Amino acid sequence: xxxxxxxxxxxxxxxxxxxxxxxxxxxxxxxxxxxxxxxxxxxxxxxxxxxxxxxxxxxxxxxxxxxxxxxxxxxxxxxxxxxxxxxxxxxxxxxxxxxxxxxxxxxxxxxxxxxxxxxxxxxxxxxxxxxxxxxxxxxxx
Amino acid sequence: xxxxxxxxxxxxxxxxxxxxxxxxxxxxxxxxxxxxxxxxxxxxxxxxxxxxxxxxxxxxxxxxxxxxxxxxxxxxxxxxxxxxxxxxxxxxxxxxxxxxxxxxxxxxxxxxxxxxxxxxxxxxxxxxxxxxxxxxxx
Numbered sequence: 324x325x326x327x328x329x330x331x332x333x334x335x336x337x338x339x340x341x342x343x344x345x346x347x348x349x350x351x352x353x354x355x356x357x358x359x360x361x362x363x364x365x366x367x368x369x370x371x372x373x374x375x376x377x378x379x380x381x382x383x384x385x386x387x388x389x390x391x392x393x394x395x396x397x398x399x400x401x402x403x404x405x406x407x408x409x410x411x412x413x414x415x416x417x418x419x420x421x422x423x424x425x426x427x428x429x430x431x432x433x434x435x436x437x438x439x440x441x442x443x444x445x446x447x448x449x450x451x452x453x454x455x456x457x458x459x460x461x462x463x464x
Numbered sequence: 465x466x467x468x469x470x471x472x473x474x475x476x477x478x479x480x481x482x483x484x485x486x487x488x489x490x491x492x493x494x495x496x497x498x499x500x501x502x503x504x505x506x507x508x509x510x511x512x513x514x515x516x517x518x519x520x521x522x523x524x525x526x527x528x529x530x531x532x533x534x535x536x537x538x539x540x541x542x543x544x545x546x547x548x549x550x551x552x553x554x555x556x557x558x559x560x561x562x563x564x565x566x567x568x569x570x571x572x573x574x575x576x577x578x579x580x581x582x583x584x585x586x587x588x589x590x591x592x593x594x595x596x597x598x599x600x601x602x
Contacts, residue, residue: 328558328561328574328575329558329575332558332562335556335558335559335562336562338559339559339562339563339566342559342563343563343566375556376555376556376558376559377555377556377559378555378556387512391493391512444498448498448499448500448506451496451498451506452498452500452506453471456473456506456520457500459529460500460528460529461529462500462501462504462506
Protein backbone atom coordinates (compact mmCIF):
# COMPACT_ATOMS: atom_id res chain seq x y z
CA UNK A 324 0.00 0.00 0.00
CA UNK A 325 1.19 3.50 -0.72
CA UNK A 326 2.13 5.29 2.48
CA UNK A 327 0.65 8.62 1.38
CA UNK A 328 -3.02 7.58 1.44
CA UNK A 329 -3.25 9.05 4.91
CA UNK A 330 -0.46 10.68 6.90
CA UNK A 331 -1.32 8.58 9.94
CA UNK A 332 -1.74 5.26 8.16
CA UNK A 333 0.79 3.71 10.55
CA UNK A 334 -1.70 4.36 13.38
CA UNK A 335 -4.52 2.77 11.41
CA UNK A 336 -2.40 -0.32 10.83
CA UNK A 337 -1.91 -0.73 14.58
CA UNK A 338 -5.60 -0.15 15.36
CA UNK A 339 -6.65 -2.67 12.70
CA UNK A 340 -4.16 -5.17 14.14
CA UNK A 341 -5.76 -4.71 17.55
CA UNK A 342 -9.23 -5.27 16.07
CA UNK A 343 -8.04 -8.39 14.24
CA UNK A 344 -6.44 -9.61 17.47
CA UNK A 345 -9.88 -9.43 19.09
CA UNK A 346 -11.44 -11.21 16.08
CA UNK A 347 -8.93 -14.06 16.41
CA UNK A 348 -8.77 -14.33 20.20
CA UNK A 349 -12.23 -13.40 21.48
CA UNK A 350 -12.65 -16.86 23.00
CA UNK A 351 -9.60 -16.34 25.24
CA UNK A 352 -9.30 -14.12 28.25
CA UNK A 353 -8.36 -10.81 26.67
CA UNK A 354 -6.98 -7.94 28.70
CA UNK A 355 -7.51 -4.80 26.71
CA UNK A 356 -4.54 -3.18 28.43
CA UNK A 357 -2.35 -5.88 26.91
CA UNK A 358 -3.68 -5.15 23.43
CA UNK A 359 -3.02 -1.44 23.79
CA UNK A 360 0.53 -1.97 25.02
CA UNK A 361 1.21 -4.56 22.29
CA UNK A 362 0.01 -2.02 19.77
CA UNK A 363 2.37 0.49 21.46
CA UNK A 364 -0.38 2.84 22.55
CA UNK A 365 -1.19 4.31 25.91
CA UNK A 366 -4.52 2.95 27.13
CA UNK A 367 -6.24 6.32 26.68
CA UNK A 368 -4.83 6.87 23.17
CA UNK A 369 -5.81 3.34 22.15
CA UNK A 370 -9.37 3.70 23.41
CA UNK A 371 -9.79 7.02 21.62
CA UNK A 372 -8.42 5.79 18.28
CA UNK A 373 -10.32 2.49 18.41
CA UNK A 374 -13.57 4.31 19.09
CA UNK A 375 -12.84 6.74 16.28
CA UNK A 376 -12.24 3.87 13.83
CA UNK A 377 -15.08 1.57 14.85
CA UNK A 378 -17.60 3.77 16.64
CA UNK A 379 -17.40 1.71 19.82
CA UNK A 380 -14.91 0.91 22.58
CA UNK A 381 -12.68 -2.18 22.31
CA UNK A 382 -14.63 -3.71 25.18
CA UNK A 383 -17.97 -3.10 23.45
CA UNK A 384 -16.53 -4.56 20.25
CA UNK A 385 -15.22 -7.64 22.08
CA UNK A 386 -18.64 -8.22 23.63
CA UNK A 387 -20.32 -7.91 20.22
CA UNK A 388 -17.90 -10.39 18.66
CA UNK A 389 -18.52 -12.84 21.51
CA UNK A 390 -22.32 -12.49 21.23
CA UNK A 391 -22.11 -12.94 17.47
CA UNK A 392 -20.06 -16.14 17.93
CA UNK A 393 -22.51 -17.30 20.61
CA UNK A 394 -25.41 -16.86 18.18
CA UNK A 395 -23.68 -19.09 15.62
CA UNK A 396 -23.12 -21.84 18.23
CA UNK A 397 -26.67 -21.55 19.59
CA UNK A 398 -28.00 -21.81 16.04
CA UNK A 399 -26.10 -25.09 15.75
CA UNK A 400 -27.89 -26.33 18.88
CA UNK A 401 -25.03 -26.13 21.40
CA UNK A 402 -26.03 -25.86 25.08
CA UNK A 403 -26.14 -22.37 26.59
CA UNK A 404 -23.58 -23.23 29.30
CA UNK A 405 -21.13 -24.62 26.75
CA UNK A 406 -21.57 -21.63 24.47
CA UNK A 407 -20.97 -19.15 27.28
CA UNK A 408 -17.47 -20.45 28.05
CA UNK A 409 -16.65 -21.34 24.43
CA UNK A 410 -16.92 -17.70 23.36
CA UNK A 411 -14.94 -16.27 26.28
CA UNK A 412 -17.50 -15.22 28.88
CA UNK A 413 -16.63 -15.90 32.54
CA UNK A 414 -20.10 -16.68 33.86
CA UNK A 415 -23.49 -17.71 32.58
CA UNK A 416 -25.36 -14.84 34.35
CA UNK A 417 -23.15 -12.19 32.76
CA UNK A 418 -23.39 -13.95 29.36
CA UNK A 419 -27.18 -14.11 29.67
CA UNK A 420 -27.43 -10.46 30.72
CA UNK A 421 -25.23 -9.19 27.86
CA UNK A 422 -26.90 -11.47 25.31
CA UNK A 423 -30.35 -10.28 26.36
CA UNK A 424 -29.21 -6.66 26.28
CA UNK A 425 -28.04 -7.03 22.69
CA UNK A 426 -30.63 -9.45 21.31
CA UNK A 427 -33.70 -8.65 23.42
CA UNK A 428 -34.18 -12.33 24.36
CA UNK A 429 -32.22 -14.79 26.49
CA UNK A 430 -29.76 -17.27 24.95
CA UNK A 431 -32.18 -20.10 25.80
CA UNK A 432 -35.09 -18.34 24.08
CA UNK A 433 -32.86 -17.59 21.09
CA UNK A 434 -31.76 -21.22 20.91
CA UNK A 435 -35.33 -22.52 21.02
CA UNK A 436 -36.47 -20.05 18.37
CA UNK A 437 -33.56 -21.03 16.11
CA UNK A 438 -34.32 -24.73 16.48
CA UNK A 439 -37.93 -24.09 15.53
CA UNK A 440 -36.85 -22.03 12.53
CA UNK A 441 -34.37 -24.72 11.45
CA UNK A 442 -37.13 -27.34 11.57
CA UNK A 443 -39.41 -25.11 9.48
CA UNK A 444 -36.62 -24.45 6.97
CA UNK A 445 -36.07 -28.18 6.60
CA UNK A 446 -39.78 -28.91 6.17
CA UNK A 447 -40.87 -25.93 4.10
CA UNK A 448 -37.82 -24.09 2.74
CA UNK A 449 -39.82 -21.96 0.34
CA UNK A 450 -41.57 -20.23 3.21
CA UNK A 451 -38.26 -18.43 3.71
CA UNK A 452 -37.58 -17.46 0.10
CA UNK A 453 -39.47 -14.60 -1.56
CA UNK A 454 -41.73 -16.28 -4.08
CA UNK A 455 -40.63 -14.03 -6.94
CA UNK A 456 -37.15 -15.58 -6.74
CA UNK A 457 -38.37 -19.14 -6.22
CA UNK A 458 -40.85 -18.92 -9.06
CA UNK A 459 -38.66 -17.21 -11.63
CA UNK A 460 -35.88 -19.73 -10.98
CA UNK A 461 -38.25 -22.68 -10.99
CA UNK A 462 -37.02 -23.82 -7.57
CA UNK A 463 -40.47 -24.43 -6.11
CA UNK A 464 -41.69 -26.77 -8.83
CA UNK B 465 -45.52 3.83 -0.19
CA UNK B 466 -42.26 1.88 -0.23
CA UNK B 467 -40.66 1.94 3.20
CA UNK B 468 -37.40 0.06 2.76
CA UNK B 469 -35.29 -2.28 0.65
CA UNK B 470 -35.27 -5.75 2.21
CA UNK B 471 -33.53 -7.90 -0.45
CA UNK B 472 -31.02 -7.13 -3.18
CA UNK B 473 -29.27 -9.63 -5.46
CA UNK B 474 -25.67 -9.89 -6.51
CA UNK B 475 -24.84 -12.38 -9.26
CA UNK B 476 -21.86 -14.49 -8.26
CA UNK B 477 -19.78 -17.05 -10.10
CA UNK B 478 -19.39 -19.44 -7.16
CA UNK B 479 -21.64 -19.28 -4.11
CA UNK B 480 -19.22 -20.90 -1.67
CA UNK B 481 -16.37 -18.63 -2.70
CA UNK B 482 -18.71 -15.62 -2.54
CA UNK B 483 -19.85 -16.63 0.93
CA UNK B 484 -16.24 -16.78 2.06
CA UNK B 485 -15.58 -13.33 0.58
CA UNK B 486 -18.60 -11.59 2.10
CA UNK B 487 -18.42 -13.31 5.50
CA UNK B 488 -14.70 -13.71 6.10
CA UNK B 489 -13.30 -10.73 4.22
CA UNK B 490 -16.04 -8.11 4.49
CA UNK B 491 -17.19 -9.37 7.91
CA UNK B 492 -20.86 -9.80 6.95
CA UNK B 493 -23.27 -12.13 8.70
CA UNK B 494 -24.62 -15.11 6.83
CA UNK B 495 -28.38 -14.66 7.15
CA UNK B 496 -29.86 -17.62 5.25
CA UNK B 497 -28.43 -20.71 3.66
CA UNK B 498 -31.16 -23.01 2.42
CA UNK B 499 -30.43 -25.81 -0.04
CA UNK B 500 -32.64 -25.56 -3.09
CA UNK B 501 -30.96 -27.97 -5.45
CA UNK B 502 -27.71 -29.73 -6.15
CA UNK B 503 -24.99 -27.36 -4.91
CA UNK B 504 -27.42 -24.42 -5.13
CA UNK B 505 -28.49 -22.44 -2.07
CA UNK B 506 -30.73 -19.57 -1.18
CA UNK B 507 -27.79 -17.74 0.33
CA UNK B 508 -28.09 -14.30 1.86
CA UNK B 509 -25.65 -12.13 3.76
CA UNK B 510 -25.69 -8.66 5.23
CA UNK B 511 -23.56 -6.17 7.10
CA UNK B 512 -23.45 -6.67 10.86
CA UNK B 513 -25.66 -4.02 12.36
CA UNK B 514 -28.13 -3.87 9.48
CA UNK B 515 -30.59 -6.62 10.32
CA UNK B 516 -33.28 -5.63 7.82
CA UNK B 517 -31.28 -6.07 4.60
CA UNK B 518 -30.43 -9.38 2.96
CA UNK B 519 -28.05 -9.45 0.01
CA UNK B 520 -28.75 -12.56 -2.03
CA UNK B 521 -25.67 -14.19 -3.52
CA UNK B 522 -27.34 -15.52 -6.64
CA UNK B 523 -25.60 -18.24 -8.60
CA UNK B 524 -25.54 -17.64 -12.33
CA UNK B 525 -24.95 -21.08 -13.65
CA UNK B 526 -26.74 -23.80 -11.80
CA UNK B 527 -30.46 -24.14 -11.46
CA UNK B 528 -31.29 -20.56 -12.27
CA UNK B 529 -33.67 -18.83 -14.62
CA UNK B 530 -30.97 -18.35 -17.24
CA UNK B 531 -30.37 -20.45 -20.31
CA UNK B 532 -26.84 -21.82 -20.75
CA UNK B 533 -26.10 -19.14 -23.32
CA UNK B 534 -27.29 -16.30 -21.10
CA UNK B 535 -25.47 -17.80 -18.09
CA UNK B 536 -22.24 -17.77 -20.05
CA UNK B 537 -22.76 -14.20 -21.22
CA UNK B 538 -23.64 -13.03 -17.73
CA UNK B 539 -20.65 -14.85 -16.19
CA UNK B 540 -18.35 -13.14 -18.67
CA UNK B 541 -19.83 -9.72 -17.90
CA UNK B 542 -19.56 -10.25 -14.14
CA UNK B 543 -15.94 -11.39 -14.45
CA UNK B 544 -15.11 -8.34 -16.54
CA UNK B 545 -16.29 -6.07 -13.74
CA UNK B 546 -19.27 -4.74 -15.67
CA UNK B 547 -21.65 -4.48 -12.74
CA UNK B 548 -21.59 -2.14 -9.78
CA UNK B 549 -24.11 -3.08 -7.13
CA UNK B 550 -24.12 -0.40 -4.50
CA UNK B 551 -22.49 1.68 -1.85
CA UNK B 552 -21.41 0.39 1.53
CA UNK B 553 -20.85 2.85 4.34
CA UNK B 554 -18.29 2.52 7.09
CA UNK B 555 -17.37 4.38 10.23
CA UNK B 556 -13.75 5.01 9.24
CA UNK B 557 -12.64 4.31 5.70
CA UNK B 558 -8.92 4.18 6.38
CA UNK B 559 -9.31 1.45 9.01
CA UNK B 560 -11.72 -0.48 6.80
CA UNK B 561 -9.47 -0.08 3.75
CA UNK B 562 -6.44 -1.24 5.74
CA UNK B 563 -8.28 -4.30 7.05
CA UNK B 564 -9.75 -5.31 3.68
CA UNK B 565 -6.43 -4.82 1.86
CA UNK B 566 -4.78 -7.00 4.47
CA UNK B 567 -7.35 -9.70 3.73
CA UNK B 568 -6.66 -9.56 0.01
CA UNK B 569 -9.63 -7.51 -1.20
CA UNK B 570 -8.88 -5.90 -4.56
CA UNK B 571 -9.38 -2.13 -4.59
CA UNK B 572 -9.84 -0.24 -7.84
CA UNK B 573 -9.84 3.17 -6.13
CA UNK B 574 -7.95 4.14 -3.00
CA UNK B 575 -9.69 6.31 -0.39
CA UNK B 576 -10.25 9.66 -2.04
CA UNK B 577 -11.92 12.84 -0.81
CA UNK B 578 -15.19 13.47 -2.64
CA UNK B 579 -17.84 16.10 -2.00
CA UNK B 580 -20.01 13.53 -0.17
CA UNK B 581 -17.23 12.03 1.95
CA UNK B 582 -14.23 9.76 1.42
CA UNK B 583 -14.70 7.00 -1.13
CA UNK B 584 -12.83 3.87 -2.19
CA UNK B 585 -13.94 1.15 -4.59
CA UNK B 586 -13.39 -2.57 -4.46
CA UNK B 587 -14.37 -5.76 -6.26
CA UNK B 588 -15.84 -8.92 -4.83
CA UNK B 589 -14.38 -12.31 -5.71
CA UNK B 590 -16.62 -12.59 -8.78
CA UNK B 591 -15.81 -9.16 -10.22
CA UNK B 592 -18.78 -7.09 -9.01
CA UNK B 593 -17.70 -3.69 -7.80
CA UNK B 594 -18.85 -1.66 -4.85
CA UNK B 595 -18.23 1.78 -3.50
CA UNK B 596 -17.08 2.10 0.10
CA UNK B 597 -17.84 5.46 1.66
CA UNK B 598 -17.14 7.24 4.88
CA UNK B 599 -19.90 9.80 4.72
CA UNK B 600 -19.12 13.39 5.45
CA UNK B 601 -20.19 14.25 9.00
CA UNK B 602 -22.64 17.13 9.21
